[in-house]
Amino acid sequence: MNRKLKLIWDFKGPVSQKTAEHHCIHLKEFATIEKLHFYEINFTVLSEMHTIAFIIVDEIDMKTYRDALKPHRGQLA
Incomplete structure (x- = not known):
């Protein structure tokens, strides 16, 4: 069975939630x-x-x- 990985992008500041929501659209x-x-x-x-x-x-x-989207970090899911 193949391992699942969680690729993560961090967004900080007062509009971090809106930025993260928008980033999800681009990921999809x-x-x-x-x-x-x-x-x-x-x-x-x-x-x-x-x-x-x-x-x-x-x-x-x-x-x-990873190569296309440059996540900030990753971890096992």
Whole structure:
């Protein structure tokens, strides 16, 4: 079984939530255009000044997403 990875983008400041929500739209568009599989695209509000956008993908697809979209960090999902 292939491991799932969570690729994460951090957004900070008073409009971090709106920015993260908008970033999720672009993540979905990229996956659709490139016909790439993903498990989930979403955002999480960590505080009123810090929100993350993320995509959960199979480890085998990670390099494609990473090289094209430059996530800030990643972790096992």
